[in-house]
Amino acid sequence: MVVLYWSLVALMVVGIVGAVVPGIPGTSLIVAGVVIWGAVNGFSSVGIALGVAIAVLLFSIGIDFLATYWGAKKAGASNWGQIGAIVGFIFGVLGFLPTIPIGGPIGVIVGIFIGPLVGAIVGEFLYRKDIKIAINAGIGIVVGSLIGNLIQGVLAVLAVGVFLFTTFPVVFPS
DSSP: OHHHHHHHHHHHHHHHHHHHSTTSOOHHHHHHHHHHHHHHHOGGGGHHHHHHHHHHHHHHHHHHHHHHHHHHHHTTOOHHHHHHHHHHHHHHHHTOOTTOOOOHHHHHHHHHHHHHHHHHHHHHHHHHOOHHHHHHHHHHHHHHHHHHHHHHHHHHHHHHHHHHHHHHHHHSOO
């Protein structure tokens, strides 16, 4: 039972990292860990933790969209810049960016950060034909996304903290 508990906590820590780093599953791993623990020990033992984890998952989805939108609007980006950021993210994840000579997992992580920036700049430049506006829009989209990821990370830590607070005394009674 203790091995399962610590394995699920480790899974949730990966979820915290994934909440901050794009391309890695985040809060969904935390919810999965709580659900697995609830399935093994009864859901009455994780009612509060499960509720918090699901709320964090839903807030994270909303924050992801709102933070990117806010960053784009503050920087004056159009829909072209936002679409470019999405396309750039996909290209970065798949390793199709020619500016990234690094291969393997590190190349993918670098691509995840550079892809949206390059994509937003290209998309905005195609729309406005002004490189200065395009660069500002690209930076705004990426900054908004990073702020959203940091907020998601804080929420993920909160969800794991609630899980530990509510289950630790049951697993390790005094």
